[in-house]
Amino acid sequence: MSKRQAIPYILLLIVFLIWLYLKPQQELTALSEHHPSYIAYNITNDHFNEMGQISHQVFATKATSYSDKEITVFENPKVLIYIQNEQDNSITTWQVTSENGALSEDNKLVLSDDVWVKNLSLDQLVQTMSTEQLTILLAEKEISSELLVHWQGPQMEQQGIGMWASLVSEELIVKKQIKAVYLNEAQ
Amino acid sequence: LESDYDQPINVSSVSQHAQMKSNTVTFNEDVLLTQGTIKITGDKLTVIRGKKANHEIMIAEGKVATFYQLQDDGKPFDAEANTIHYDVANAKITLTGNAQVKQLDSQINGEKIIYLLETEELTVESDKAGQQRVKTVFLPAQFEKNDESKQQAEDK
Numbered sequence: 001m002s003k004r005q006a007i008p009y010i011l012l013l014i015v016f017l018i019w020l021y022l023k024p025q026q027e028l029t030a031l032s033e034h035h036p037s038y039i040a041y042n043i044t045n046d047h048f049n050e051m052g053q054i055s056h057q058v059f060a061t062k063a064t065s066y067s068d069k070e071i072t073v074f075e076n077p078k079v080l081i082y083i084q085n086e087q088d089n090s091i092t093t094w095q096v097t098s099e100n101g102a103l104s105e106d107n108k109l110v111l112s113d114d115v116w117v118k119n120l121s122l123d124q125l126v127q128t129m130s131t132e133q134l135t136i137l138l139a140e141k142e143i144s145s146e147l148l149v150h151w152q153g154p155q156m157e158q159q160g161i162g163m164w165a166s167l168v169s170e171e172l173i174v175k176k177q178i179k180a181v182y183l184n185e186a187q
Numbered sequence: 188l189e190s191d192y193d194q195p196i197n198v199s200s201v202s203q204h205a206q207m208k209s210n211t212v213t214f215n216e217d218v219l220l221t222q223g224t225i226k227i228t229g230d231k232l233t234v235i236r237g238k239k240a241n242h243e244i245m246i247a248e249g250k251v252a253t254f255y256q257l258q259d260d261g262k263p264f265d266a267e268a269n270t271i272h273y274d275v276a277n278a279k280i281t282l283t284g285n286a287q288v289k290q291l292d293s294q295i296n297g298e299k300i301i302y303l304l305e306t307e308e309l310t311v312e313s314d315k316a317g318q319q320r321v322k323t324v325f326l327p328a329q330f331e332k333n334d335e336s337k338q339q340a341e342d343k
Contacts (some may be wrong), residue, residue, distance in 0.1 A: 170207035
């Protein structure tokens with residue numbers, strides 16, 4: 001092939017290289033910054049303590065886990081917490097429900113929107129409690145809130161702002177602006 | 188008033204500590220208990236839940252815990268002590284420690300004073316060792332006024 005015949009091919013090559021250079025890079029569709037590692041629906045989680053007894057259960061209509069942020073977000077979570085009473089070996093059961101929840105790596109579950117705590121065994125002074133946001137330390141079985149808390153017991157209704165309670169030592173501290181009513185209804 | 192002790196009991200305070208094992212709720216700081224015309228104040232109020240409903244025991248404590256009630260005849264009844272023990276079921280108030288009751292111009296001091304809400308009856312006990320006798324100060328004038336007002340009421 002003489003030089004003159006090769007010219008068109010060289011031109012073709014140059015044009016191809018220019019096109020290659022100018023061609024818009026085909027962008028990979030960028031994934032949202034935090035993409036879930038998994039999503040589960042209608043879940044039941046059973047957790048056991050070192051002696052093999054059931055410690056707590058977590059239910060939810062939806063669980064979305066983000067491994068990079070080490071957080072799992074729940075929809076309509078329900079938590080059942082079981083407390084072994086040493087004296088009589090009975091089990092006190094607490095149920096906590098809310099619209100939303102977020103569980104972080106250190107076993108801290110923050111529940112928000114219409115949070116209800118209920119004593120299912122009805123063997124306690126505190127029978128129900130409600131607030132807008134509640135933090136549960138699942139390992140220590142402690143609950144706390146910085147917001148307005150209402151709690152009800154037999155013939156009484158109490159409220160205050162800011163609260164901490166240990167379901168194990170069965171004590172509750174409410175920090176500010178306490179108002180209580182002992183109904184004292186004729187029996 | 189006699190109707191007081193059927194009313195709901197309202198309590199307010201700064202903070203609160205409930206201990207479920209002992210069925211006790213402790214109200215701390217600026218405690219105010221109201222029930223009808225009854226007012227009890229103190230630094231601390233311990234409410235112990237009874238076995239049955241409305242059988243709470245309420246103990247107000249403070250440098251001075253105070254009790255106030257408007258009696259059926261319209262007279263104010265003021266009392267104070269270090270400890271005021273309110274037995275809700277039996278409508279019974281027990282004042283211990285520098286107990287003092289004041290009504291209009293009369294005043295009673297004693298180590299322990301028991302006041303029954305239903306009958307408005309007062310029992311004063313001196314110190315067991317008898318050192319501190321019951322001090323009762325009734326001013327005759329206060330009685331005469333009563334008799335006169337009764338007289339006028341009857342004359343009408």
